[in-house]
Amino acid sequence: xxxxxxxxxxxxxxxxxxxxxxxxxxxxxxxxxxxxxxxxxxxxxxxxxxxxxxxxxxxxxxxxxxxxxxxxxxxxxxxxxxxxxxxxxxxxxxxxxxxxxxxxxxxxxxxxxxxxxxxxxxxxxxxxxxxxxxxxxxxxxxxxxxxxxxxxxxxxxxxxxxxxxxxxxxxxxxxxxxxxxxxxxxxxxxxxxxxxxxxxxxxxxxxxxxxxxxxxxxxxxxxxxxxxxxxxxxxxxxxxxxxxxxxxxxxxxxxxxxx
Ligand SMILES: [Zn+2]
Numbered sequence: 001x002x003x004x005x006x007x008x009x010x011x012x013x014x015x016x017x018x019x020x021x022x023x024x025x026x027x028x029x030x031x032x033x034x035x036x037x038x039x040x041x042x043x044x045x046x047x048x049x050x051x052x053x054x055x056x057x058x059x060x061x062x063x064x065x066x067x068x069x070x071x072x073x074x075x076x077x078x079x080x081x082x083x084x085x086x087x088x089x090x091x092x093x094x095x096x097x098x099x100x101x102x103x104x105x106x107x108x109x110x111x112x113x114x115x116x117x118x119x120x121x122x123x124x125x126x127x128x129x130x131x132x133x134x135x136x137x138x139x140x141x142x143x144x145x146x147x148x149x150x151x152x153x154x155x156x157x158x159x160x161x162x163x164x165x166x167x168x169x170x171x172x173x174x175x176x177x178x179x180x181x182x183x184x185x186x187x188x189x190x191x192x193x194x195x196x197x198x199x200x201x202x203x204x205x206x207x208x209x210x211x212x213x214x215x216x217x218x219x220x221x222x223x224x225x226x227x228x229x230x231x232x233x234x235x236x237x238x239x240x241x242x243x244x245x246x247x248x249x250x251x252x253x254x255x256x257x258x259x
Contacts, residue, residue: 001053001065002052002053003052003053003065003068003069004052004069005046005048005069005071005074006069009046009069009070009071009074010046010074012071013046013071013074013075013076014030014031014042014044014046014076016076016105016108017076017101017104017105017107017108018107018108018111018112019031019044019076020076020104020107020108021044021076021077021078021081021104022075022076022077022081022100022101022103022104023077023078023081023084023100024100024103024104025129026077026078026080026081027104027107028043028078028081030042030043030044030076030078031043031044043078043079044076044077044078044079044082045076045077045078045079045082046074046075046076047074047075047076047077047082047085047086047097048068048073048074049073049074049075049094049097049098049101050063050068050073050094052068052069056086057085057086057089057092058089058092058093058094058097060094075097075100075101076101076104085097090257091135130151131181132250132254132259133179133181133217133219133250134151134165134179134181134217135257135259136217136248136250136253136254136257136259137166137177137179137215137217137246137248137253138151138166138177138179139253139257139259140215140246140248140253140257141166141168141177141213141215141246144246145168145170145175147168148168149166149167149168149177150166150167150168151165151166152164152165152166153166153167155167155174155204155207156204156205156206157202157203157204158202158203162176162198162202164176164177164178165177165178165179166179169207170211172207172208172209173207173208173209173210173211174204174206174207174209174210174211175211175212175213176195176199176210176211176212176213177212177213177215178192178195178212178213178214178215179215179216179217180192180214180215180216180217181216181217181218181219181250182216182217182218182219182220182224182225182228183218183219183220184219184220184221184224187216187228187231187232189231189235192214192232192235193235195212196212196235196238196239196243199212199239199241200239200240200241209241209242210241211241211242211243211244212239212241212242212243212244213243213244213245213246214232214235214236214243214244214245214246215246215247215248216228216229216232216245216246216247216248217248217249217250217253218247218248218249218250219249219250219251222249225247225249228247229245229247232245233245
């Protein structure tokens, strides 16, 4: 038994976001004219925030059939985003989808009110999409630390700030994570050395120390990893603060985390 949406609910959920996909980094228009002048074309789907049937993505057994097929449980998406959210169940959580829906409705509402095609850029649009390698590295470190690792952070320091691939806080210390994808053609060691040099000079109001994890996600021939590790260990030994090296194999993490 699937608790599907009735046609009038699908229509309403689409109209509430102006027939645009609710994924903030997509926002594709999902309706338009068909070449048959009597028909309109629809390439959107009313997706379930929590699944229509047990075993489906984000299924919530505490809901009644009525709640499951209500407009509150629907989000309007283009077909590819509709597929995407059901493939990566860990990434596309109920709370993320609710946030998308809210943002999309707000965007449609301000478009209506202002009569302009401009809207403020959404926070999620400012963050660059992570590559599979970066995502895998962040998962692995989250598991090691027992704490969620935040990607793409900007931390105030002195009179400015520093941009980091990812970060966590360990007691009173800022733990910066520098992620590099290794495909066999070497690494930008000068950038890593520069970050170590910079790290030694950084002053924070909020944090006592700067700690650095250099994470390498390798898709190169396994025998090439050793020289990368050695070179990074030399950099770590010379650093005037704590620097840790983590080497990961892309295929191992992809299999482990189903990426
Ligand atoms: Zn989309």
